[in-house]
Amino acid sequence: MAIDIKLFQKIILENKSFILTTHVNPDGDAIGSVIAMANFLLQMGKNVSIINCSETPKNYIFLDKEKKIEKYETSLDKKILSCDVIMVLDTNSGSRLKSMENIVKTSTAKKIIIDHHLDEENFCDFYFTDTSLASTGEIVYNLISSMTEKFDFNESISTSLYTAIMTDTGSFRYPRTTDKTFFIAADLISKGASPTSTYENVYENWSLGKISLLGKMLSQIKFFCENKIAISFCSKQNFIETNTNEIATDGFTSYLMSIENIKIGILINELNDGVKISFRSKGEIAVNEFAKKFAGGGHKNASGARVFDIRLDEFLPKLISEIENFYNNKL
Ligand SMILES: [Mn+2]
Structure with missing residues (x-):
């Protein structure tokens, strides 16, 4: 328009x-x-x-x-x-x-x-x-x-x-x-x-808590589909241990996307009432299509979703099988 x-x-x-x-x-x-x-x-x-x-x-x-x-x-x-x-x-x-x-x-x-x-x-x-x-x-x-x-x-x-x-x-x-x-x-x-x-x-003003949280997030990355997909999370426990909250995760997805040959990066934040997910992708992979599976949306290469009343450990296996399907169907 x-x-x-x-x-x-x-x-x-x-x-x-x-x-x-x-x-x-x-x-x-x-x-x-x-x-x-x-x-x-x-x-x-x-x-x-x-x-x-x-x-x-x-x-x-x-x-x-x-x-x-x-x-x-x-x-x-x-x-x-x-x-x-x-x-x-x-x-x-x-x-x-x-x-x-x-x-x-x-x-x-x-x-x-x-x-x-x-x-x-x-x-x-x-x-x-x-x-x-x-x-x-x-x-x-x-x-x-x-x-x-x-x-x-x-x-x-x-x-x-x-x-x-x-x-x-x-x-x-x-x-x-x-x-x-x-x-x-x-x-x-x-x-x-x-x-x-x-x-x-x-x-250039990250708190020590944010840096510690980033360290935890990086150490928790898991790779799927021949290292083309990187998934990590910040759990409730991670936030408590670093005295931070989800706002501190701003900018974290760029670390996932900076990995060699990566196509999709996903960061999950565990909140008190569910999870918040950030999807990032490169090129023609439209993660906003994928985000719709979780009632989310956004841009082709940057989208998000919010799922209520679910724990991280319940959500993660579901997400992994869905994203593997999604990615393999795109090939
Ligand atoms: Mn904007």
Whole structure:
């Protein structure tokens, strides 16, 4: 679907109060996109709140210098019900708003999705989506760049969007990274984003617990289908022993995918009420097809699923036989 920039401009100009939100366990694209959009809207003279269902992960707090992001609680319902526009960024699914899903769906505000994921859910009024782009940050860049004469494309906006793009492209290497991605990144650098300090802030701050958890995850890798598939996990016990939680596993799948000749990497996190699975693949292997077996979804090379009320030791053998079947059928 082509993005209707004129429609976006009209919505901005005709409305006064905006609430921005994004998905549970927000990543760099989620936080970067909401911060950049909020900064833009504030400069346009709007009333803006950012309300998220999750806390901001600590490596993205540097983007929220003015502490604009509020964690959702029911006392904010009135605000959500009475605003003019709710913008949902970096997800197209109500369920990914978790505790906020109901109130967002109940609100009679105009609802907007700005996103790059597949399998759109129809619960909003306006969609600014492009699944060919690597990040929501690029869509935000394209939308607000159409109004540059009306606001200052400052360092905070540039750094936020650079973070969004850097993280969702895996530092400019995932398949949807194109020449356009680099042109946008170059422009953001010219407007103040620093590749060095952004990378340091986002990636070079792992806690000792996270490093220990990574060690356990690496030592637990099992290989299948002639070492083309790597599966590992972080068990409840692993989290307890390293004093971490599932947020610490961000970035772990790239270790699975860095193994020679690997085609599919799977990381399972054992949570209190079930398991959360991340699927990664290379080339034409569409792991989002596989994720559907577990009611999950996502992109061709990066998908996820959530299975409730199952222990890791029950889930693992099921997953292994399913993935072997899936892979062998692809050959
Ligand atoms: Mn994204």
